[in-house]
Amino acid sequence: MPELPEVETVCRGLREILPPGAQLSSLERSSYKLRFRFPARVEERLKGQQLQSIQRRAKYILFKFDREVLINHLGMTGSWRPKATGELTGHEHVALQFSQQLRLVYNDPRRFGYFDLVANKDLATCRWFKALGPEPLDATQFDPDYLKRRAKSSGGSIKTFLMNQKIVVGVGNIYASESLHRAGVRPTRSPRSLTLKECERLVVAIQDILQQAIQAGGTTIRDFVSAGGDLGAYSTSLTVYGRPGQPCLTCAKPIQSYRLGGRATFSCAFCQH
DNA sequence: CAGCGCCCCTGCCCGC
DNA sequence: TGCGGGCAGGGGCGCT
Numbered sequence: 001m002p003e004l005p006e007v008e009t010v011c012r013g014l015r016e017i018l019p020p021g022a023q024l025s026s027l028e029r030s031s032y033k034l035r036f037r038f039p040a041r042v043e044e045r046l047k048g049q050q051l052q053s054i055q056r057r058a059k060y061i062l063f064k065f066d067r068e069v070l071i072n073h074l075g076m077t078g079s080w081r082p083k084a085t086g087e088l089t090g091h092e093h094v095a096l097q098f099s100q101q102l103r104l105v106y107n108d109p110r111r112f113g114y115f116d117l118v119a120n121k122d123l124a125t126c127r128w129f130k131a132l133g134p135e136p137l138d139a140t141q142f143d144p145d146y147l148k149r150r151a152k153s154s155g156g157s158i159k160t161f162l163m164n165q166k167i168v169v170g171v172g173n174i175y176a177s178e179s180l181h182r183a184g185v186r187p188t189r190s191p192r193s194l195t196l197k198e199c200e201r202l203v204v205a206i207q208d209i210l211q212q213a214i215q216a217g218g219t220t221i222r223d224f225v226s227a228g229g230d231l232g233a234y235s236t237s238l239t240v241y242g243r244p245g246q247p248c249l250t251c252a253k254p255i256q257s258y259r260l261g262g263r264a265t266f267s268c269a270f271c272q273h
Numbered sequence: 274c275a276g277c278g279c280c281c282c283t284g285c286c287c288g289c
Numbered sequence: 290t291g292c293g294g295g296c297a298g299g300g301g302c303g304c305t
Contacts, residue, residue: 002298002299003298003299006298035281035282035299035300035301036301059299059300073299073300074298074299075281075282075298075299075300076282076297076298076299077282077283077284077297077298091283108282109282109283109284110281110282110283110284110297111281111282111283112281112282112299112300113299154275155275155276156275156276156277160276160277163299163300165299165300172298172299173297173298173299174298175298219298220298221297221298222284222285222297222298223284223297223298224298241298261276261277261278262277262278262279263298263299264296264297274305275305276304276305277303277304277305278302278303278304278305279301279302279303279304280300280301280302280303281299281300281301281302283297284296284297285295285296285297286294286295286296286297287293287294287295287296288292288293288294288295289291289292289293
């Protein structure tokens with residue numbers, strides 16, 4: 001489900017629901033294991049702490065409390081919705097209770113999502129964060145020179161390269177295909193072969209597309225919902241993803257689909273070189 | 274050791 | 290209408 005625009009959309013929705021300074025009164029969870037073991041003694045450690053902020057880093061949601069950060073990755077099908085009362089049912093796995101009426105429930109049918117809890121000071125060096133690449137929307141860190149430098153020494157395909165969170169964070173399977181199409185670069189190209197000009201076009205394409213997708217509240221293919229219950233409207237702006245055989249919106253030739261690194265990939269043989 | 278499959282899950286859609 | 294196979298927005302891990 002969630003790439004950078006979807007996680008950003010969830011964070012914005014959560015901020016609208018949770019007032020600053022909300023105090024965690026209890027944490028409830030299902031007996032199911034998510035992708036990884038749930039961190040030990042979470043409720044005991046977090047109970048009574050005030051929520052300072054909700055932030056996004058890469059595809060992670062960060063619930064920053066007084067002393068510790070609750071880290072949540074949505075996997076493929078994770079979502080957060082307010083649900084004031086009632087038992088956890090179905091695929092609901094975690095509930096954060098703040099006040100009588102303020103309770104957020106984490107739902108995740110495939111259970112690829114996960115949680116961790118780290119001390120504030122250890123966030124940058126924790127196992128999830130230490131190797132992450134730059135944020136694509138941070139122009140001071142993610143620019144054509146950076147991309148060219150990293151691409152120069154990388155094998156594989158440019159699409160897999162863009163989806164590698166050590167190179168740049170937040171780009172997943174949908175936006176990788178979309179960005180490569182916008183930039184006119186074939187997904188199968190070796191990163192080594194990219195010119196600086198192509199890196200420039202890729203950086204611009206990635207930044208434009210992610211920004212537009214955030215504006216649209218993300219992309220919903222099947223599951224994605226924001227914390228407010230809205231579907232992502234960027235689905236209607238997709239140019240290649242999920243459009244095999246349909247005409248390219250630039251040249252009208254049929255969009256090709258194939259697998260690259262085990263993932264569905266979409267491109268135009270005429271527009272992308 | 275970079276890079277590639279496999280696999281963790283459930284649900285849905287498609288073809289037979 | 291029922292059912293098996295394939296596939297899904299992520300990414301850690303084990304193997305080569």
